[in-house]
Amino acid sequence: MLSGIRTFSKSIFAKILFGIIAISFVAWGLKASMLSLGNSREVAEVGSQSISPAELDRAFKRNIDKMRRVFGPSFDQQQAIQMGLLNNTVQGLISQKLLEENASxxxxxxxxxxxxxNIFNNKSFKDETTGQFDRQKFLQILYQNGYSEPEFIEGMRSDLMSQQVVGSLGAASTPPSPLVKAIAAYRNEDRSGRFITLGDDDIAPIETPSDDVLKKFHDDHGAQFTAPETRNATLALLTVDHLAQTMDVTDDEVLDAYNQRIGEFQTPEKRAVEQILFAPNAKESAAEAYKALQGGEDFMKVATEQANMKESVVKLGEFTKDTMLPDLRDTVFNLPEGGYSEPVETALGWHIMRVTAVTPAHEQSLDEVREQVENGVKRQKAEDQIFDVAAQLDDELGAGTSLKDAAAKVNAQLFTLTDIKKGQDLEQGIADSKEINSKIYELNEGDESFLEETQSGNRYVVSVTKVTPSAVQPFEDVRDAVETAWKADEKQRLLGEKADALATRINDQGAKIDAIAAELDNSIDDTGMTKRDGRGLSADANPAIAGALFDLAKGKAKSVIGENGVSVVVLDDIKAASDTTGKDDPIVSELQDSLDQDIVSQYLDYLRDDISISLNNDVVNGLYAQNAPAN
Structure with a gap:
């Protein structure tokens, strides 16, 4: 459900919201049990529960955010509506309420x-070092994914309630054994063969055709020679990074910031540590080892011979006082460099510790880190002031000041953009350029945007000064490109005809692929033992060869056109799949999931007939003016 909560995303709540229910409700529409809400301002009522406009809006925005992770930052609300994401969000919330009502x-x-x-035990919310619940991490993940704390807690409560209902539905379902075996036999069958790949030497040279032929190709393949729509625009951009460069700071401000961040510039003392470790019941052995050390024996020799330790285990590495085991902390940090301790008892056993090197604590002076601190102060000032500067820019534009002059007054970056294609990077070091590009393509020629904010917090205003529509480029301007494309097309056609003819000789005339390869002076390659999905296919084979192998009878051939050229493949061997399928086989899991989804879908159909549902399309349409009715 949340990008940062992988475990939670496997829960019933997440599956219901974004999987099973979104699909099962796409086509059900208004039924007799779905009544109009009249003058109500709620989005929907499900039994005794309701869905508020705010609840829908938050859920819809979260779903848009998820889609942006797939399609990129330019994916906007209107695209989401057109793809049916709003409708699915409404139906997903209704389905959630149905299960909550049923559980109640x-x-x-x-x-x-x-x-x-459940929240405290979620690994995503735990500190990686201590393994304890980290409230700051919890709140950060919620914020990043658009959840308030109360909203997430209630979602978790709903999840647990629904899990008790839904979890019991699929408990008794088991995929039928004949179905599992049939799918396994189909999916896990292996096939292998040989193939030859045709090249330029296998067809006649391709001569340049007349301009009449090329012009016809140009006319028939206009899309290949169409210049995309481009736009020119003027952009005023306010970023914290740029604004920080204009900030003035005093020595007192730098000193104050340095004192506040002093911990960043302090490196604690480090000690390289070795240990000899004996079992908890081996106190006497530890004492004997210590006596040997006092007698001048080498520390490593005592560790390897008397404690049977490997040298790599004896050397523990470097530690600060905070990272040292508490029971050994004082012992280790009171030893001189090169010194070793008496045996010390912990829950792990008896330790003899040695410090082989000491790196003293160090504190960087203000002079050493002045530039770093100064930049931090400037950035903090810029973050504090960007709101006011953005408001000033907005006021200037509202008063009729031109975009160029308004940008100059507030010291915003001004960019002149030419020949911008949809979706491309704006370059020139422009931050969040893909988001800004998307806004440029929402506007018409002569339009100026409102003051916009990107996901990273930058502000901008953009004005579209020119729109050049897409158009087929004149033949004279692209003649060389047309000739190149025609020759590539002709080559593919001739190679395809040649491959078809060779496959026909094998299939109808009994020719052998070895003889054909010798005739063409081509090499023969093995496909490898391959499954239907291409697993096992040799790296130099066209991916399409895998599919061809499963279309052929043994000993027969087929021509294949793919990424790596044109080939002729012959099926040599078929290896049937094993008919034994364990309970952990992916096929069983997939069928089980499918059965569970079907059962949940049917149960929800039952709930829709049993629990009253009222959906208010007027409220939905009012929230999203460009939306078609959510039904």
Whole structure:
């Protein structure tokens, strides 16, 4: 569900919201049980529960965010609506409420302690060092994914309630054994063969055709020679990085910041440590080893011979006082360099510690880090002032000041953009250029945007000064490109005809691929033992060869056109799949998941007939003016 919560994303709540239910509700539309809400301002009512406009809006924005991770930052609200994401969000929320209502009717309740335990035990919310719940990390993940704390907690409670209902539905379902075996036999069958790949030497040289032929090719393949729409624009951009360069700072401000960040510039003392470790019941052995050291024996020799330790295990590495085992901390950090300790008992056993090197603590002076601190102060000032500068830019534009002059007054960066294609990087070091490009293509020629904010917090205003529509380029301007494309097309056609003819000789005339390869002076390559999905196919084979192998009878041939050229492949061997499929086989898991989804879908159909649902399309359409009715 959340990008940072991999474990949680496998929960029933996440699956219902973004998988099973979104699909099962796409086509169900308004039913007799779905009534109009009249003058209500709620999005929907499901039994005794309701979906507010704010709840829908938050869920829709979260779903748009998820889609941006797939399609990029230019994916916008209107695209989401056109793809049906708004409708699916509405139906997903209704489905969630149906299960909550059902759980409530069945008397299922989830205590605060149960919710807390699930959150506290989630690995994504734990500090990686201590393994303990980290509240700051928890809040950060929620913020990054658009959840408030109360909203997430209630979502978790709903998840646990739904899990008790839905989890029991699929408990008794088991994929039928004949179906599992049939799919396994189809999917896991292996085939192998040989192939030859045709090249330029296998066809006649391709001569340059007349301009009449090329012009016809140009006319028939206009899309290949169409210049995309381009736009010119003027961009005023406010970024913290640029604004920071204009900030003035005083020596007192730098000194104050240095004192506040002093911990960053302090490196604690480090000690390289070795140890000899004996078992908890080996106190006497530890004492004997210590006596040997006092007698002048080498530390490593005692460790390897008396404690049977490997040299690599004896050398523990470098430690600061904070990273040293607490029971050994004082012992190690009170030893002189080269010194060793008496045996020390811990829960792990008896330790003799030696410090082989000491790196003293160090504190960088202000002079050493002045530039770093000064830049930090400038950036902090810029972050504080960017809101006011953006407001000033907005006021200037509202008063009729031109974009160029307004940008100069607030010291914004001004860019003149020419021949910008949709989706391309704007270059010139422009931050968030893909988002800005998307805005440019939302505007018409002569339009100026409002003051916009990017996902990273930069502000900008853009004005579209020229739109050059896409158009087929004149033949005279692209003649060389047309000739190149025609020759490539002709080569593919001739190679395809040649491959078809060779396959026909094998299939109808009994020719052998070895004889054909010798005739063409071509090499023969093995496909490798291959499955239907291409696993096992040799690296130098066209990916399409895998599919061809499973279309052929043994000993037969087929021509294949693919990424690596044109080939002729012959099927040599078929290896049937094993008919034994263990319970952990992916096929069983996939079928089980499919069965579970079908059962949940049917159960929700039952709930829709049993629990009243009222959907208010007027409220949905009012929230998103460009949306078609969500039904």
């Amino acid at each position: 009717d069945m008397g299922i309740g989830i205590s605060d302690e149960k919710v807390r335990d």
